[in-house]
Amino acid sequence: MTGTLFKSKDKWIVIHGSDPDFSEVWPIELPLHPEDVKSIQDQELIFDNIESRIAAFSKVEFNVVEECPHYSGDHIDKDCSCKSGFIKYAKLKQ
Numbered sequence: 001m002t003g004t005l006f007k008s009k010d011k012w013i014v015i016h017g018s019d020p021d022f023s024e025v026w027p028i029e030l031p032l033h034p035e036d037v038k039s040i041q042d043q044e045l046i047f048d049n050i051e052s053r054i055a056a057f058s059k060v061e062f063n064v065v066e067e068c069p070h071y072s073g074d075h076i077d078k079d080c081s082c083k084s085g086f087i088k089y090a091k092l093k094q
């Protein structure tokens with residue numbers, strides 16, 4: 001799917017809605033996947049103005065994935081013991 005990545009209230013989100021087949025099914029706004037957030041944070045340490053770089057290339061391809069809200073360690077890929085409360089994220093295609 002195609003969307004627009006930007007930062008809103010200190011959180012990275014992806015807005016989409018250009019796909020009429022999915023707009024009724026999926027939320028129009030998805031939080032960015034924790035791995036992608038981490039990779040942006042890593043880039044912030046290397047590059048200046050990463051936010052304006054992203055703003056200049058904000059169109060992204062992504063998949064919708066569900067993850068545990070405790071995403072880390074044993075809580076990755078929904079195989080954890082939580083079983084519910086999973087959150088839909090936009091995971092960028094690299």
Ligand SMILES: [Zn+2]
Binds near residue numbers: 075080
């Ligand atoms: Zn979990």
